[in-house]
Amino acid sequence: MLNRRSFSDVLPESPKSTRKKEEARQAEFVRLGQALKLKTTVKGDATANLATTSFCKKEPWESQSFCSNFPHEVVCADSWGQSLLVSTDAGILLIDDGQPSVQVFDKTLQIKQMHVLEALDLLIARTDKGKDSRLLVFRLSVVQKDIETKQIIRSKYDCRENKLERTKGCHLYAINTHHGSELRIVAAIRNKLLLVTKKYHPCNSLTSSSLLSSSESPVEEFQYIREICLSDPPVVMTLVDGPTEESDNMICVGYRHQFDLVNESTGESYRLHHVEANKVNFVAAIDVYEDGEAGLLLCYNYVCQYRKVYPFNGGSPLVQPSAYDFQFSWNQVPYAVVCAFPYILAFTTDSIEIRLVVNGNLVHTAVVPELQLVASRSDIYFKATAAVSGSSDSSSKEMSSRSSPQTPTAYEMPECPPSSLEGEVPCKNLYKIPLSNLVGRSVERPLKSPLASKVITTTASSGIASLPVTHSLSLSRMEIKEIASRTRKELLGLLDEPIPKSQSAQKQKKVPRRQSDPKQEAVRSTSSDR
Numbered sequence: 096m097l098n099r100r101s102f103s104d105v106l107p108e109s110p111k112s113t114r115k116k117e118e119a120r121q122a123e124f125v126r127l128g129q130a131l132k133l134k135t136t137v138k139g140d141a142t143a144n145l146a147t148t149s150f151c152k153k154e155p156w157e158s159q160s161f162c163s164n165f166p167h168e169v170v171c172a173d174s175w176g177q178s179l180l181v182s183t184d185a186g187i188l189l190i191d192d193g194q195p196s197v198q199v200f201d202k203t204l205q206i207k208q209m210h211v212l213e214a215l216d217l218l219i220a221r222t223d224k225g226k227d228s229r230l231l232v233f234r235l236s237v238v239q240k241d242i243e244t245k246q247i248i249r250s251k252y253d254c255r256e257n258k259l260e261r262t263k264g265c266h267l268y269a270i271n272t273h274h275g276s277e278l279r280i281v282a283a284i285r286n287k288l289l290l291v292t293k294k295y296h297p298c299n300s301l302t303s304s305s306l307l308s309s310s311e312s313p314v315e316e317f318q319y320i321r322e323i324c325l326s327d328p329p330v331v332m333t334l335v336d337g338p339t340e341e342s343d344n345m346i347c348v349g350y351r352h353q354f355d356l357v358n359e360s361t362g363e364s365y366r367l368h369h370v371e372a373n374k375v376n377f378v379a380a381i382d383v384y385e386d387g388e389a390g391l392l393l394c395y396n397y398v399c400q401y402r403k404v405y406p407f408n409g410g411s412p413l414v415q416p417s418a419y420d421f422q423f424s425w426n427q428v429p430y431a432v433v434c435a436f437p438y439i440l441a442f443t444t445d446s447i448e449i450r451l452v453v454n455g456n457l458v459h460t461a462v463v464p465e466l467q468l469v470a471s472r473s474d475i476y477f478k479a480t481a482a483v484s485g486s487s488d489s490s491s492k493e494m495s496s497r498s499s500p501q502t503p504t505a506y507e508m509p510e511c512p513p514s515s516l517e518g519e520v521p522c523k524n525l526y527k528i529p530l531s532n533l534v535g536r537s538v539e540r541p542l543k544s545p546l547a548s549k550v551i552t553t554t555a556s557s558g559i560a561s562l563p564v565t566h567s568l569s570l571s572r573m574e575i576k577e578i579a580s581r582t583r584k585e586l587l588g589l590l591d592e593p594i595p596k597s598q599s600a601q602k603q604k605k606v607p608r609r610q611s612d613p614k615q616e617a618v619r620s621t622s623s624d625r
Contacts, residue, residue, distance in 0.1 A: 155438075155535075156447070156459060156532070156533060157528070158477075158526040158528050159526065159528070159529070160525075160526060160527075161192050161476060161524075161525040161526055162192060162196075162524065162525035163522075163524050164524065165523055165524060166522070167181075167184055167185050168183060168184045169181055169183055169467060170183060170206065171209055171470075172469045172470040172476060173209050173210055173472055174211065174470055174472060174473045174474055174476070175213070175235075179469070180199070180209065180211055182207070182209060184202065186200050186202040186204070186248075187199045187200035187204065187206060189242065197242055198248050199238065199248070199249070200250070200251075200254075201248050201249070201250045204251040204254060205222055205223060206220045206231075207221050207223035207228075208221040208223075208267070208268065211235065212278070213235060215278060215293075216234055217232060217233070217234065217235060218232070218234075218235050218238060219232055219268075219270065219280070220232075221265060221267075223266070226264055228263070228264060228265055228266065229258050229259060229265060230262040230268060230280070230282055231254055231257045231258055231259070232257055232259060232312070232313050232314060232317065233257055233313075234311060234312070234313055237311045257314060258314070259291065261289060262282045262291070263284070264284045265282040266285070266328065267283040267329060267332055268281060268282045268332075269281050269333055269334055269346075271334040271344075272382065277292050277293060277294050278292065279291075279292050280292070281346055283329050286324060286325045286326065286328045287322055287323070287324055287325070288322065288329075288348075289319065289322055290319070290320040290323070290359060291317050291318070293317050294316075321362070323346075323362040324362070325350070325355075325357070326351075328350065329349060330349050330350055331348070331377045332346065332347065332348050332349070332380070333379075333380040333381065333382050334346055334347075335347055335356070336384070337389070338387050338389075344360075345357065345389075346359060347380045347382070349377040349393075350377075351375075352370045352372070353366060354367040354368045354380060356404065367393075367402060368393055368400065368402055370395055370396075372396060375396065376428060377394075378394035378395055378432055379432045380393055380394070381394070383401070383434075388403065388404070389403075390402060390403040390404055391404065392434065394429070398424055398425075399439070399441075400420070401421050403420060421455070422455075425441050425448055426448060426457075427446065427448065429442055429443050430443065430444070430468075431468045431471070433468070434452065435530060435534050437451055437452055438450065438451065438458065439451070440475070442466060443466065444466060445464055445465070445466055446460055446461060446466065447466065448460050463479045464479060465478075465479055473530050474527055475527065476527050476528075477526055478523050478525055478526075479523060481524075
């Protein structure tokens with residue numbers, strides 16, 4: 096009897112009423128449902144955003160027609176609001192769906208790389224013409240004014256005041272994707288890295304912009320920090336934010352058969368990964384953050400490999416194998432990789448391969464003839480000769496038009512005329528995959544770096560719009576948290592349906608209220624990288 100009493104003391108009290116039993120049963124049902132769906136999603140048997148299963152539901156990666164019969168060769172592009180700023184063989188064009196393209200710069204200005212930073216009122220571009228290649232910086236407001244007034248179509252001779260002179264010979268550049276307290280630019284000039292910064296003061300940005308409005312060129316706002324010498328010219332380059340605002344930012348460079356980390360302050364380099372292959376095709380190095388710690392997604396040949404960079408120790412990062420490191424392989428060698436949680440997309444010459452970031456499981460492969468990725472910093476734009484297999488029809492375009500009012504419907508897009516002459520180049524169309532379709536409305540892409548949360552708080556208090564962020568996402572535990580929180584919300588939404596017992600129905604209405612606050616806290620915690 097004594098043993099029986101002692102054993103019962105450690106057990107939780109069983110429900111003494113029917114209502115409590117029903118409530119406990121419902122709570123256990125929710126818990127098991129969450130675990131089941133999380134297991135199914137991570138396993139790769141289901142997509143991560145199946146909120147409601149419906150035969151009419153469109154896949155999140157389905158594309159929309161953005162511009163039909165685009166005749167020019169695209170060099171590079173970047174999104175500007177709902178429009179697309181495109182560098183072509185005919186010059187720089189501004190394309191808005193359903194409207195004629197607008198010439199911004201003539202064909203004397205050959206831009207090979209560009210970034211449109213709306214929050215900073217900046218257009219950064221790299222011209223590439225041998226030794227005369229440089230970085231150019233423009234004010235977006237000035238460019239927009241020229242477009243609206245139609246006063247001038249600029250040539251390269253009109254951009255002499257916009258040159259960053261010390262970047263002469265630049266063949267590659269990269270910017271920090273989160274624009275923390277300052278904008279950092281690293282320009283690669285052969286085997287030399289030039290670090291350039293532009294201070295950003297959110298508290299007095301309105302005043303400073305009004306004072307500097309008289310100067311059309313923002314060149315004077317940039318300052319040259321230092322030069323760093325490498326052993327070889329970099330092929331890919333990415334800036335990595337440190338955990339603090341002190342001198343612990345890093346530059347990931349890929350050259351020869353290796354990826355190295357370079358300290359921005361000291362110039363010291365550390366071996367991150369060595370590629371065991373005779374020939375290396377570097378694709379990308381994407382910075383990712385989890386719980387205030389940085390990691391890198393290294394893409395080369397068929398391989399995507401995640402390497403975690405631990406907090407700095409004595410001025411050098413701890414780069415060592417860990418349980419969080421993983422890798423997976425593509426079916427074809429991609430030339431570009433884009434991350435949009437929970438998916439990672441690989442672009443080849445004739446297909447788009449979509450996998451889960453968590454474990455690399457294949458979700459979908461779309462066959463796209465003569466595929467060319469155009470832009471991917473926010474919405475994904477690509478060029479192809481024909482419609483994507485499984486691309487959205489008129490019904491999906493009508494659904495997407497709610498989030499993008501200027502997206503034309505299927506019957507508004509002109510058909511590509513058949514080629515009348517032999518050997519004529521077939522027409523190519525521009526397509527768009529909205530970022531909101533891929534990541535969903537409750538998850539940001541990318542999850543911010545350790546420094547981004549401080550800037551968001553400051554700008555919110557000063558009434559200034561938050562800064563856009565790009566190309567970075569959280570992995571492993573943070574992704575599991577996102578999937579779990581999204582799954583929890585979906586499952587709790589099913590409890591709103593009434594059941595025959597009135598008392599249990601009242602309890603079911605109370606359950607979502609009690610668990611809605613933790614859900615909101617989970618979403619907020621991901622944006623501040625808890």
